[in-house]
Amino acid sequence: MEKKNNAIFQRILENRNKVLTIVFLALIMVIVGNLKPWFGSYWVRVFNTCCIYSMVTMSMNLVNGCTGIFTMGSPGFMCIGAYTTAILTLTPEVKDAVYYLSPIAPWLRELNTSFPVALLLGGLFAAIAAFIIGFPVLRLSGDYLSIATMAFSEIARVIMLNAQSITNGPIGITKIKNHVTVWVAFMALVSVYVLLRLLMRSTYGRALKAVRDDPVAAEAIGIPLFRTKMTSFIISGFIAGIAGGLLASLVGTIDANQFVYSYVNQFLLMMILGGNGSMTGSILGSFVITTALEVFRFMDEPIDFGFWKYPGIGGMRMVLFSISLMLIVLFWEHGIMGSNEFSWDRIIERVKKLVSSIRGLFKRKEEQA
Amino acid sequence: MNVLETRHVTMRFGGLTAVDDLNIVIEEGEIVSLIGPNGAGKTTCFNVITGIYQPTEGEVFFYGEKLNGKRPDQVASIGISRTFQNIRLFKTMTVLENVLCATHFNRHSGLFSNILHLPNALKEEGLNRDKALKILDEVGLAQYADWKATSLPYGLQRRLEIARALVSEPKLLLLDEPAAGMNPKESDELADFIFEIKDKFHITVFLIEHHMKLVMKISDRIYVTQYGKTIAMGTPEEIRNNPLVIQAYLGEEG
Ligand SMILES: Nc1ncnc2c1ncn2[C@@H]1O[C@H](COP(=O)(O)OP(=O)(O)OP(=O)(O)O)[C@@H](O)[C@H]1O
Ligand SMILES: [Mg+2]
Numbered sequence: 001m002e003k004k005n006n007a008i009f010q011r012i013l014e015n016r017n018k019v020l021t022i023v024f025l026a027l028i029m030v031i032v033g034n035l036k037p038w039f040g041s042y043w044v045r046v047f048n049t050c051c052i053y054s055m056v057t058m059s060m061n062l063v064n065g066c067t068g069i070f071t072m073g074s075p076g077f078m079c080i081g082a083y084t085t086a087i088l089t090l091t092p093e094v095k096d097a098v099y100y101l102s103p104i105a106p107w108l109r110e111l112n113t114s115f116p117v118a119l120l121l122g123g124l125f126a127a128i129a130a131f132i133i134g135f136p137v138l139r140l141s142g143d144y145l146s147i148a149t150m151a152f153s154e155i156a157r158v159i160m161l162n163a164q165s166i167t168n169g170p171i172g173i174t175k176i177k178n179h180v181t182v183w184v185a186f187m188a189l190v191s192v193y194v195l196l197r198l199l200m201r202s203t204y205g206r207a208l209k210a211v212r213d214d215p216v217a218a219e220a221i222g223i224p225l226f227r228t229k230m231t232s233f234i235i236s237g238f239i240a241g242i243a244g245g246l247l248a249s250l251v252g253t254i255d256a257n258q259f260v261y262s263y264v265n266q267f268l269l270m271m272i273l274g275g276n277g278s279m280t281g282s283i284l285g286s287f288v289i290t291t292a293l294e295v296f297r298f299m300d301e302p303i304d305f306g307f308w309k310y311p312g313i314g315g316m317r318m319v320l321f322s323i324s325l326m327l328i329v330l331f332w333e334h335g336i337m338g339s340n341e342f343s344w345d346r347i348i349e350r351v352k353k354l355v356s357s358i359r360g361l362f363k364r365k366e367e368q369a
Numbered sequence: 370m371n372v373l374e375t376r377h378v379t380m381r382f383g384g385l386t387a388v389d390d391l392n393i394v395i396e397e398g399e400i401v402s403l404i405g406p407n408g409a410g411k412t413t414c415f416n417v418i419t420g421i422y423q424p425t426e427g428e429v430f431f432y433g434e435k436l437n438g439k440r441p442d443q444v445a446s447i448g449i450s451r452t453f454q455n456i457r458l459f460k461t462m463t464v465l466e467n468v469l470c471a472t473h474f475n476r477h478s479g480l481f482s483n484i485l486h487l488p489n490a491l492k493e494e495g496l497n498r499d500k501a502l503k504i505l506d507e508v509g510l511a512q513y514a515d516w517k518a519t520s521l522p523y524g525l526q527r528r529l530e531i532a533r534a535l536v537s538e539p540k541l542l543l544l545d546e547p548a549a550g551m552n553p554k555e556s557d558e559l560a561d562f563i564f565e566i567k568d569k570f571h572i573t574v575f576l577i578e579h580h581m582k583l584v585m586k587i588s589d590r591i592y593v594t595q596y597g598k599t600i601a602m603g604t605p606e607e608i609r610n611n612p613l614v615i616q617a618y619l620g621e622e623g
Contacts, residue, residue: 195484198484198485198486199483202486202490202494203476203483203490203497204473204480204483204484206462206469206470206473207470207473209459209461210459210470213459214458214459214460216441217453217457217459218470219440219441219442219445220421220441220442220445220450220451220457221445221470221471221533221534221537222442222445222446222475223470223473224440224443225442231480277461
């Protein structure tokens with residue numbers, strides 16, 4: 001009997017990481033499943049937003065962190081995905097009500113798809129946009145490249161603002177049905193994370209890293225620079241497009257000005273806080289900052305300290321946000337994860353170190369006594 | 370059959386002529402050296418062959434195929450590998466991953482099979498891994514496979530760069546000052562190593578080198594350049610006794 005127990009224990013030890021992952025996932029799923037009863041619908045919404053922002057941050061990390069090309073086009077791709085999903089999921093009757101000032105183009109009015117199809121098409125259009133702008137933009141380098149991608153975001157926004165019969169112009173689109181349940185957001189996040197991790201472990205992921213580490217050497221061993229950058233850029237655009245679609249559905253209304261180019265700063269901060277090149281870090285960064293921005297909402301409102309009445313300055317939390325970006329870049333450039341990914345081995349090593357250092361502390365006390 | 374041939378290759382940067390009317394012919398199985406004082410245009414010559422620069426004038430042929438207009442990655446994929454004067458390794462990657470990167474262009478599985486780790490991609494990855502480990506074993510780096518590439522000592526980094534260049538089974542290997550920074554013993558070992566890989570991989574070697582002892586020992590023929598111009602060509606014996614070379618190159622050092 002004892003022998004048998006030992007054997008089972010041995011098997012568990014051998015598959016320690018797998019077992020830990022299953023336990024961890026089960027735990028997370030229990031939390032996700034009970035998010036509403038435990039925390040209420042306000043925090044459910046925050047959680048969904050965190051998931052969506054994590055996707056955007058990861059998509060940005062794929063290009064900026066993993067491939068080493070500093071792009072800032074996420075708002076543009078999100079914008080394309082958001083409008084596609086919004087327009088395709090509204091029924092013709094609702095469209096008539098939403099486009100009250102000037103009617104929607106007749107061919108668009110009849111177009112109506114299910115939510116998943118709309119999402120995928122949104123991602124696809126964003127990917128096509130990435131492909132098209134990639135040709136001129138990815139041939140640039142350094143600052144010029146960042147500026148060009150930022151310009152793309154602005155162009156996308158201005159087009160949406162003015163294509164009245166398609167996008168309803170400055171009024172924006174309302175009455176978008178919310179399909180983003182906790183599970184939809186969570187599963188979208190997990191799929192993107194898993195796919196990107198798998199990508200980065202494959203020969204394609206190594207090619208991206210090679211281009212980042214040393215483009216000259218990469219080219220000299222047969223890795224085509226432009227094509228490799230393009231692959232990364234298109235995948236990134238696709239993911240950002242899907243995230244945009246999810247966001248449109250979650251929020252219920254969209255308007256082009258929401259996707260102003262400076263929107264990208266937020267994802268930049270999440271990426272850097274999490275760690276440049278780490279997908280796990282991107283998720284952590286997004287959750288920390290999105291939650292912090294919610295928690296710090298009180299800073300925009302008046303507070304009575306008793307001895308001093310803080311009048312509540314609108315946008316105060318954004319000031320805090322910008323300062324923290326500066327501080328992180330200055331003093332903590334590797335972020336939470338550096339360029340490492342989640343690994344049980346590393347966590348266990350850390351815990352062991354912690355335990356032994358605590359033990360050491362106690363031992364010293366004993367010796368002194 | 371001529372492995373490499375440059376016909377009247379000239380490379381100008383603005384007013385500076387770095388390579389001037391270069392005519393090199395290298396035959397299969399040879400070890401040929403290119404020597405010359407600093408700034409003679411040797412590295413520029415490699416950069417023109419490998420497509421980093423397009424020559425201002427002249428043509429480059431590889432097994433009769435014209436290389437003009439080809440990008441570096443295209444040149445690499447038809448069988449020319451190189452190393453760099455200042456070592457260029459992928460610094461965030463392990464030794465094994467560095468070598469694996471050079472198998473990327475030769476893949477048969479597509480993006481989706483690789484992302485989804487489908488059987489064909491996994492099989493190919495496995496084969497490439499075996500190949501990379503075998504090369505690492507042959508250059509004596511097998512025990513360092515999981516080390517960060519940049520944590521290797523200098524001499525081994527050079528070997529790793531050569532291993533990375535070899536894994537794609539090139540026909541021509543260009544080595545830019547492989548003995549730079551090595552002591553006499555290490556550079557002797559390097560000479561043996563170059564002979565060894567030449568026989569093992571059936572490659573032709575074209576190298577730039579300053580260590581005269583090494584050059585004289587391993588070269589079948591030597592080209593000497595100065596200010597971009599070829600001033601002499603011949604066997605080590607001929608070069609050693611060429612008055613022009615003694616004056617231009619050896620004289621300067623001694
Ligand atoms: N991209 C470039 N732009 C302008 N000038 C260049 C460029 N590349 C090389 N040169 C110049 O061309 C000349 C030859 O340089 P090259 O690097 O080929 O010399 P080298 O023979 O390899 O010298 P060394 O022995 O120091 O490595 C030098 O004067 C160098 O400054
Ligand atoms: Mg040189």
